[in-house]
Amino acid sequence: MDISNLEKLTQLDGVSGREDAVRGEIEAQLQALGLQTRTDALGNLISYKDGTGPHKIILCAHMDEVGLMVKYISSAGFLSFITVGGIDPRTLLAQRVTVHTSSGPVTGVIGTKPAHITQETERGKAVPLSDLFIDIGMDGEEAAQIVSPGDFVTLQRPFARLGGSRLCSKAFDDRVGCFCILEALKRVKKPLLGVHAVFSVQEEVGLRGAGTAAFGLQADAAFAVDATGAADIPLCRPQDYLVCLGGGVGVSAIDAATITPKWMLDDIISLCRAENIRYQVRIAPRGGNDAGAIHRSRTGIASCALSIPTRNIHSNVEVTDINDIRAAVDLLCAVLEKGLRGLK
Template sequence: MPYDFDLLRELTETSGVPGYEDRVRDVVRREFENEVDRVESDGMGNVVGTIEGSGDRSVVVAAHMDEIGFMVRHVTDDGYLRLDALGGWDARVLKAQRVTVHTENGDIDGLIGSPPPHTMDEKDLEGKDEVADVHVDLGLDGDEVEERVAVGDLVTTRQTTELLGEHVTGKALDNRVSVFALVEAARRIDDPEATVHLAATVQEEVGLRGAKALGVDIDADLAIGLDTTVANDVPGFEEADHVTALGDGAGIKLKDSSAIANPKVHRHFRALAEEHDIDYQMEVLPAGGTDTAGLQFAGGATPAGAISFPTRYLHTVTESVHAEDVAAAIDLLVAALEAETDGADYTL
């Protein structure tokens, strides 16, 4: 691969739910340390690696560190855990999944229970799954669970990141693949004209909160969001509803439900992709928002665009991206940052 797959695997397998991104933040700081001019963090937990440019312009690129997960809301007398969702889950995918409970005294492995179909009637089988109905079984008796687990402890799914043919599959590719792109860009950018702020943000999955705060603190001339996007190029969807397709290149966002990309910005990205022979596809996402919106107007009227990683099975424990799309998106990001000059003008 033309990039550091071991680091991508580490980032995706590391746990970090909204508001508790500590472990991921540590990896980002470690990787930024020798690649940028300075590393800073704020009271919310955003981490920004800055590469000083030779000119007067600045660019901020945001990729969120948090993954969807859970918080323990109740421990039963029998030792089962009831959960509250952190981020948008489809509860149908949770049955029989292995999880990790993150306590103050260490991690505990567990699983989400799923009753056998032999004991379920037709009403049970057709009922709507809800996160509130999920229970985590730790294989321990109630007294030991009470000693080791507290309300407020965090829970993440337990999954390895693997190559599956030409695809990379695992948990938290949304949005660790974009965090990985920040690091790869930091490694590749050499003497930019614009100062580049590479921001690993927090709490995107619960309302773009980290990016909204960061947009106030960093007054950039251009904001770029990095995130995954829907690839419904699988059975059961009409071609018009695919949004993107794996293997067709980096996504250049036109719109999602939270932001409309500045026309000059997305046209510039498209021209760069064609100039550098980078595969790309235009993205119109009917639902779902990204940090692009969090940055776009938090500190005023900032021109904004986004580069996306087409992803199948979003918000499940087995998300999938195409290895070559990852390379294309990183190449496009680097090209955009190196092309940013004092003469750039995205006003409309």
């Protein structure tokens, strides 16, 4: 696997609705593989690789990442903002950000009232979003000339390797899914299944792109490949981990948006066992991903989410494990090469 490509994808900025830089890079990579691409009205990037058999599937990963949007510029030049997608405000304080203005990117920092002038009752408490601001180092006049309400803001953080096989970055959710699909398309020269590769927009604000993309495609089944929150941390009980880093690719039985058909779940698990691919069944009482929109498209498309376990999800210190990413790529390749028994 080309982990440097994963690094490159995570370092691109693409808040929901502004996925252009990510789309441009993935489009170039698809075209380098000899595949044709098209972009629909919402911005979904769609490609097709022919299979030797009669069946077709959708592989979908979303290009967007969670971020912020400038709401107001104060007379002193400080920026108020809203969140775009599910960001926990507790993770925002003291972060460095990029404000994407019409004049180009501007670096800022997220601040609040310093601890030594807070009241006793405020100390040790989470700071609400309304008490955070972005400081771009400009006075009010300069800020108003350069920044506009509606400008998108992304969190900055370089890619890093942690101990063992662990990686840390912003935007693994869901550039890791985009990476896995690209890797599978590179590796599988002659798939049995025809594959519609969909790189969707606006997943983080309500699965908005994938449904319309799937509506335009003929497919017998679909897989959403996405990062999923792993709660295998000291504060959680093992039964609440959802998925564990290093436990393999998450094969979703259920989440708040999708229930995987029994035949499909059984087929995937059999394939993992036959191919010696490490997997874990994901049972998530909350959350959802593009599978939730795709399975309700047209007259219904059998869909399953394949998940890459991710700690600190929706922050700029997301942590994943190379071995889980490899398991996800191996599973995608096995599906493309061997097919699904339920489709025969």
